[in-house]
Amino acid sequence: MALHEPRVFVTRRIPDRALRLLQAHADTRVWPDPLPPIPDALRHECARADGLFCLLTDHVDAALLDAAPRLKVISTMSVGYDHIEVDACRARNLLLGYTPGVLDDATADLAFALLMATARRIAEADRYVRAGEWRTWSPDLLTGAEVHDATLGLIGFGRIGQAVARRAVGFGMRVGYASRAPRPEVAEPLGAEYLPLEALLRRSDFVSLHVPLTPETSPLIGARELAWMKPTARLINTSRGPVVDPGALTNALAEGRIAGAGLDVFETEPLPMDSPLLRLPNVTLLPHIGSATVATREKMARMAAENLVAGLRGQPLPHPIP
Ligand code: NAP
Ligand code: GLV
16 A cells, blocks of 8 residues: 555646546646656656656656656557657566557558548648649649559558558558568458568558567668659658658659658657758658547547556556557
8 A cells, every 4th residue: 555645747638537537546747738848847747756647759768767766657648659768667667558459540540541642642732722723624633643453561560550451451452561470360351461571662552651660660661662662652651750761761752763652750750840851742741640539549548547547556557568
């Protein structure tokens, strides 16, 4: 039995139901600003905290852990956990939670929206209408690429990659995937073919990335891999920015070595306003909104709160980081 009411620090405002759950179990302080706490502020806020509810914008490193001697549990409201130095946390016996599964469909929808947007030049067409350039219907106005009958190459065939595959099948696409190991039990019902990375990139009309950011995937797609892609192909990235070499991608897009890209994630977020990507018409840019539906964010917050409460009570987390 704890001698004091546990203290929790939450690094941003979160949906009400999740917040109420935390408040029912702990003295809960919420960072009030719309921007994340800078590292100094985060260390200060965690100095007396037993639990930390964080987001993917909060870097959890050894310096933070050293400044937070009472911390028992860290729960991130995200499925990606590359912002957490897991080894440093494990060395201190901290419990770690994340939010797998509840955001698969929302994120897959967004990846597919980017695929459709790059194929049919949606953002470009919207800019065209707003700029008053629309004079008439014409046979070659803003013509794009077909989605049905096209080949989609998925890199990473876990929860979200598989959800994208299900959508692609509904759109009449052929689906291939590259992963560290074949997954015949899920691939076969979808008709998805396992291919080595090079063959997948050479064959695909659309390539969509669904790997976590790890030392092995940072970057997974560089100049060599982009050169394997067809000049008519489009790259979709809803995984993490550093999975793609940003300089190599900008060059490939600017020189027309690939036809387009749809990007939700970037090496530096927010995307700096001097990024050359902002000047390229064949790129659709989104501000890391893969899981951003009201319902999904509520589920993620709830799941992260449940993880945190379990950890504070000394119970196993329902969704521990593996
Ligand atoms: P997941 O279920 O763990 O799937 C990841 C897949 O990547 C697994 O199949 C894994 O294969 C594979 N993989 C790992 N390293 C690889 C490598 N070096 N080469 C090829 N494949 C590799 O994860 P998820 O839930 O689908 O999420 C994937 C990522 O999406 C998250 O980590 C996060 O970064 C990102 N994400 C972004 C948004 C957004 O808002 N844009 C939203 C949600 C998630 P093994 O089975 O061999 O490990
Ligand atoms: C979003 O990017 C997540 O990892 O949940």
